[in-house]
Structures are given as structure tokens and as C-alpha cells.
Amino acid sequence: VEKVEIKSEREDETDYIYIKHETFPAPEETKLEVDQSEESLAGMHNPNENLQTGDIDLTSSYFKCSVCNVSFSQKYLLDNHLLLHSSDKPFNCSVCNKSFSRKSHLNEHFFVHSKEKPFNSPICNRSFSQKTHFNRHVLVHNMKPFKCSDCNMSFFNESTLTKHLSVHSNENAFKCALCSKSFSRKSHIREHLFVHSNEKPFKCSVCNKSFCRKSNLNKHLLVHSDVKEFKCSICNKSFFQKTNLKIHLLVHSNEKPFKCSICNKSFSQKSGINAHLLVHSDVKPFKCLICNKSFYRKLHLNTHLLVHDDVTP
Numbered sequence: 001v002e003k004v005e006i007k008s009e010r011e012d013e014t015d016y017i018y019i020k021h022e023t024f025p026a027p028e029e030t031k032l033e034v035d036q037s038e039e040s041l042a043g044m045h046n047p048n049e050n051l052q053t054g055d056i057d058l059t060s061s062y063f064k065c066s067v068c069n070v071s072f073s074q075k076y077l078l079d080n081h082l083l084l085h086s087s088d089k090p091f092n093c094s095v096c097n098k099s100f101s102r103k104s105h106l107n108e109h110f111f112v113h114s115k116e117k118p119f120n121s122p123i124c125n126r127s128f129s130q131k132t133h134f135n136r137h138v139l140v141h142n143m144k145p146f147k148c149s150d151c152n153m154s155f156f157n158e159s160t161l162t163k164h165l166s167v168h169s170n171e172n173a174f175k176c177a178l179c180s181k182s183f184s185r186k187s188h189i190r191e192h193l194f195v196h197s198n199e200k201p202f203k204c205s206v207c208n209k210s211f212c213r214k215s216n217l218n219k220h221l222l223v224h225s226d227v228k229e230f231k232c233s234i235c236n237k238s239f240f241q242k243t244n245l246k247i248h249l250l251v252h253s254n255e256k257p258f259k260c261s262i263c264n265k266s267f268s269q270k271s272g273i274n275a276h277l278l279v280h281s282d283v284k285p286f287k288c289l290i291c292n293k294s295f296y297r298k299l300h301l302n303t304h305l306l307v308h309d310d311v312t313p
Contacts, residue, residue: 068186070162098205137229191215 063078064071067085072078080102089099091106095113100106108131111118117127119134128134144154146161150168155161163185174189175182178196183189191213194201200210202217206224211217219241222229228238230245234252239245247269250257256266258273262280267273275297278285284294286301290308295301 096205133225133227137227 063073063075065078065081065085067082070081072081083101086101089101091100091103092098093100093106093109093113098109100109111129117129119128119131120126121128121134121137126137128137146155146158147153148155148161148164148168150165153164155164174184174186176189176192176196178193181192183192194212197212200212202211202214203209204211204217204220204224206221209220211220222240225240228240230239230242231237232239232245232248232252234249237248239248250268253268256268258267258270259265260267260273260276260280262277265276267276278296284296286295286298287293288295288301288304288308290305293304295304
């Protein structure tokens with residue numbers, strides 16, 4: 001039992017708090033024995049309910065992660081969180097042998113091998129087999145109750161907001177030794193370091209394509225799903241990624257930001273200028289398999305194929 005003395009601003013008042021540290025076999029609420037004057041705070045349903053100005057809240061940040069400084073009110077939550085910083089993945093899927101650091105992640109993964117979709121959207125009743133897919137979908141309905149006070153950006157959960165807040169601080173404590181680029185989070189510099197190597201540790205479980213960044217893998221995974229969450233408000237065309245929607249929106253505007261450096265012709269989409277640049281070269285990648293005639297664009301090849309309508313290749 002640890003005895004902590006708390007002195008009041010008034011010299012004649014001194015309180016003591018007794019903290020008892022216990023180890024529990026299963027996740028349970030951490031027990032704090034508190035004795036303040038005549039009133040005991042131990043055993044209350046909400047330990048912060050009767051806190052007055054100047055009192056100390058020991059539950060809000062008592063157990064702190066030494067790696068990323070995230071705090072927890074209970075030790076078992078910290079222990080569970082520390083698994084994220086460890087390379088140990090003791091929970092193995094018996095179907096595909098994929099490993100996980102948490103049992104809850106393994107349990108969620110099992111739904112991939114079944115037809116169960118336990119995560120239901122409360123707005124449109126759409127179902128998902130994984131919580132991560134559900135979380136991405138919910139953003140479509142603008143359910144972002146956690147707002148940043150600095151830039152008014154909103155987030156789906158509090159932990160994401162907490163991570164975002166570091167962007168507004170001047171603390172870029174993690175510096176890359178190769179290019180001197182600085183980062184506010186350790187996870188960001190770890191991911192950044194793969195840019196300087198040939199490593200692509202983030203592999204797609206569907207097609208085995210690899211990526212150097214987890215964010216790129218997450219974007220890629222949408223290609224293997226039927227979820228096209230980003231819809232054009234003008235023509236209702238849907239896209240897997242937000243960047244694709246942004247590019248598409250240029251079609252509905254007069255903007256043509258992609259300009260040919262040779263003839264100054266402008267295009268609304270990058271794919272348009274890429275196809276156009278072939279005109280200024282001798283490359284004709286689209287070849288007719290019947291007569292071997294070549295074309296700059298696939299559209300021109302398709303038009304040409306109509307000539308061979310009555311010909312069996």
C-alpha cells in the first residue's frame with residue numbers, strides 16, 4: 001500500500017490518499033482505497049462523480065504507456081494496449097494461420113471465413129463482417145461526434161481525435177536520420193522508413209500485392225470489396241477511394257489542370273493527358289489481333305474492330 005500526501009493551499013489542511021496495487025487474474029476494475037477526511041470515496045459507482053474543484057482524479061491517467069504516452073484508467077487496459085507495440089501475435093487463426101496480437105481481433109477475423117456479418121449500420125441497415133469495414137462505412141453517414149477545437153475536423157472516435165491533436169503541436173520529436181523529415185508520432189516515422197528501403201511489409205491477403213505503407217494497403221483493400229463509399233452527388237457514380245472521386249468531379253467542371261507540355265492541350269483527368277502524350281511519341285500500345293494495326297488509344301482500337309465484325313479471328 002502506497003501512502004500519498006496531498007497538501008491543500010491552506011497550511012492547516014493535509015489529506016492522505018492510500019493506493020493499493022493489486023494483480024488480477026482477469027480484467028477487473030482496479031481497486032483504489034481512498035481515505036479523505038471522514039468520507040471514503042472507495043466503492044463509489046463513479047469515482048469522479050463528487051470530485052470538487054481542486055480534487056485529484058487518479059483514474060483519468062493513472063496507467064500510462066511508456067511507448068506512446070497514451071493513458072488508461074485501469075491496468076488491464078494498459079496491458080492489452082501494450083500488445084500493439086509488441087511483435088508477439090499469440091492468437092492464430094485455425095483456418096488460414098493468420099496471427100493476431102489480441103483475441104478480440106482474432107474473433108473478429110473469424111467472420112471472414114463465415115457468412116456472418118454482425119456489424120450493422122444503424123442508419124441504412126447494411127451489414128459487415130469486420131468492424132474496420134463497418135467503421136469506414138459509418139463515416140459515409142457523417143457520424144463523427146468528436147471534433148477538433150483547432151481545425152474543426154471531426155472524427156469517428158475519441159482515440160483518433162487524440163492522435164490527430166498532435167498535428168497541431170510543434171512537437172515533431174521523431175526525426176528521420178536519412179532525410180531529416182520529422183514526425184509527431186513514432187508509428188509515422190516507422191512507416192516512413194520503408195520509403196527509403198525496398199521493403200513492402202504490408203501485404204494484401206487477397207492478391208498478395210505488397211505496399212510500403214499501411215494506409216496504401218487499406219485503400220487497396222477496397223478494390224476487393226463491393227463497397228464504393230464515395231459517391232458523386234451529380235451523377236451518382238461511386239468510387240472505392242476519395243481521391244478517385246475528386247478526380248472524377250473535374251469532369252463536371254470546366255477545370256482542366258493537366259496540361260500537355262508539348263502542345264498546351266489541357267485535360268480534366270491525368271489518364272487523359274497520359275493517353276494524349278502517346279500522340280507525341282511513336283508508341284502505339286493498342287494492337288489489333290486480326291490485322292496487326294496499332295493505335296494510340298484503346299477507344300480507337302475498339303472503333304477499328306468494328307471493321308472486322310464479319311471476320312472470325
